[in-house]
Amino acid sequence: MGINVLQRTSVRAGAVATAAVLVVGLASPASAGNGGGHNGPREYQLTVMGTTDLHGNALNWDYFKNAEYDDSAHNDVGLAKVSTLVNQVRADRGDRNTLLIDAGDTIQGTSLAYYYAKIQPISKTVEHPMAAAMNAIGYDAAALGNHEFNYGIPYLRTFEKQLDFPLLAANATFDKNGRAAFTPYVIKTVRPAHGKAIKVGILGLTNPGIAIWDKANVEGQMSFGGLVEQAAKYVPEMKRRGADVVVVAAHSGADTSSSYGDTLPFPENAATLVAQQVPGIDAILVGHAHQEIAERVVTNTTTGKPVVLSEPLRWGERLSVFDIDLSFSRGRWSVQSVDASVLNSNAVPEDPAIVSLLQADHQKVVDYVNGxxxxxxxxxxxxxxxxxxxxxxxxxxxxxxxxxxxxxxxxxxxxxxxxxxxxxxxxxxxxxxxxxxxxxxxxxxxxxxxxxxxxxxxxxxxxxxxxxxxxxxxxxxxxxxxxxxxxxxxxxxxxxxxxxxxxxxxxxxxxxxxxxxxxxxxxxxxxxxxxxxxxxxxxxxxxxxxxxxxxxxxxxxxxxxxxxxxxxxxxxxxxxxxxxxxxxxxxxxxxxxxxxxxxxxxxxxxxxxxxx
Structure with a gap:
């Protein structure tokens, strides 16, 4: 069902240290069915899918039990399961009408992630299995999580170069000059079958707690500002650059709190604060807290408009799906409503293409864990x-x-x-x-x-x-x-x-x-x-x-x-x-x-x- 993910292509954004505009046409002949423009229909639905806290889960496997993953709730995990869900959504909505993003914590957490960090570290010739899978599935952007820094900045940069999509972190800056250390945002161009193209801004925000949790790896090199403060800086810029839709991928929980108390001036979990305090955001993909939030609606205190939050649990156990309805008027698109839901990966089989792609990497890790x-x-x-x-x-x-x-x-x-x-x-x-x-x-x-x-x-x-x-x-x-x-x-x-x-x-x-x-x-x-x-x-x-x-x-x-x-x-x-x-x-x-x-x-x- 859906496209062959191994044949899907995406555009390499590279690693840039300033705000970037990436204009990408989604290569699919499928009709949107309800485009927009001067002579076409004036309503359109965009679908943005999201994962978060994958933590090195590529396949539905428990390396410590040496068996297929299972828990008391009978959840399944891994990108191979996610890929099947993504393919189904693309087939249902039309590939050209969808985007796929992630909210961080990708390269740490399983024996597979550890193996490719410490036993056979990734390099120019050794590709990270998570990079291979995410490229094959066709991600459009991903925010950085705090665990991305666990193995050091050089390791993270190597991983970043292996991706066919940008890693985003608007609130990560170089200490030496205060400039953005990663791409803050991208603007993707979605082209309906008919009518004017839609520009979708994707802002990435990471967690300020990195300064504490990975002090040994980042001190003196990078700083991590507040999510609200950086969103307030970049959302207006994205709007000025023509973004019709603004989606945030935030590696920060929905319920405001900080495990580090007042040690830092910025809260650890601030996604709701971003929704409330920064005008112009339509949806936020939430991460970090490992919670399942199918849909939470937060009212922006300035505009009175709703902002929809969704968090797809963790490890690829769920896929968040934002359905964003737009209308065309006076020469531009505007968001009318956003609905969110989550899909359960235990309801589908693994994508055999992803399983095949990663089989050799997986077997190396199985041998290591049992060694x-x-x-x-x-x-x-x-x-x-x-x-x-x-x-x-x-x-x-x-x-x-x-x-x-x-x-x-x-x-x-x-x-x-x-x-x-x-x-x-x-x-x-x-x-x-x-x-x-x-x-x-x-x-x-x-x-x-x-x-x-x-x-x-x-x-x-x-x-x-x-x-x-x-x-x-x-x-x-x-x-x-x-x-x-x-x-x-x-x-x-x-x-x-x-x-x-x-x-x-x-x-x-x-x-x-x-x-x-x-x-x-x-x-x-x-x-x-x-x-x-x-x-x-x-x-x-x-x-x-x-x-x-x-x-x-x-x-x-x-x-x-x-x-x-x-x-x-x-x-x-x-x-x-x-x-x-x-x-x-x-x-x-x-x-x-x-x-x-x-x-x-x-x-x-x-x-x-x-x-x-």
């Missing part, structure tokens, strides 16, 4: 991690805390570093001997990123008390089966507290030790809390390595959402673990796991015996 990257001196299992101190969680905490400590500066560098980890997967295990990427990834089954926050001793204790709500009461010493102690029912967990809402906390340079006394009431269970053998005082300060889910309020742990953030590179914890094993080659639990347990379950001060 050996290190060895372990002994086996480690997560089977008992819910109720006893285990080397598996100690390993995660060790790597997390070490990554945070390495980035601390100033007075923060002198603070003791702690880390939290949860028993996500009780089936996870590291074998003695050879260890594969898949083995390591099994320890951390979520896509969380790492942050570092500051907590006081009193806050650390409060956090651990919240975590201890996971356990049921044990009124007397003795032997208990695990099921009789874990997954306690609480007002917020009527079906039992899930394993992922129980956190173990550990120290990096010195052990953090404590008992969880299940004879005590909830809120008073943590006893003997000490760091390096010294009781923790209420005012003592710590840096705590924590995942983004917890830091943003997941699990409702106290103190974390308002705690000062001292580290946030937006690096995936799973990848940190893989990188650590690859770099160190040997996993030796004696390095990070003490002979004596750092924490234990007790009743009235007497250690409990827990059976599986």
């Amino acid at each position: 050996v990257v290190g060895t372990s001196t002994e086996a480690m299992s997560a089977a008992t991690a819910r109720y006893e101190d285990t080397a598996v969680l100690d390993f995660i905490n060790y790597v997390q805390a070490g990554a945070v400590k390495a980035e601390l500066t100033g007075a923060d560098a002198d603070l003791p570093v702690l880390s939290i980890a949860a028993p996500f997967n009780k089936d996870a295990a590291i074998p003695q001997g050879d260890v594969s990427v898949r083995d390591i990834a099994g320890l951390y089954i979520y896509d969380n990123t790492l942050l570092g926050i500051k907590l006081t001793g009193a806050q650390v204790k409060a956090y651990l008390e919240k975590s201890a709500e996971y356990f049921k009461a044990a009124p007397a010493p003795g032997t208990y089966p695990a099921a009789s102690l874990t997954n306690a029912v609480t007002p917020t967990a009527p079906n039992g507290t899930p394993d992922y809402n129980y956190d173990v906390m550990g120290g990096l340079d010195q052990p953090l030790t404590y008992d969880i006394d299940l004879a005590q009431p909830v809120g008073s269970r943590i006893t003997g809390l000490a760091y390096g053998g010294v009781p923790v005082s209420d005012t003592q300060e710590f840096v705590v390595a924590i995942n983004n889910y917890r830091q943003s309020g997941g699990g409702n742990f106290p103190g974390v959402t308002t705690a000062p953030v001292v580290y946030n590179r937006q690096v995936e914890i799973r990848q940190l673990l893989i990188d650590w094993v690859s770099a160190n080659e040997v996993v030796d639990p004696s390095l990070f796991s003490a002979t004596n347990p750092d924490w234990q379950l007790t009743s009235g001060g007497t250690p409990l015996t827990v059976t599986p």
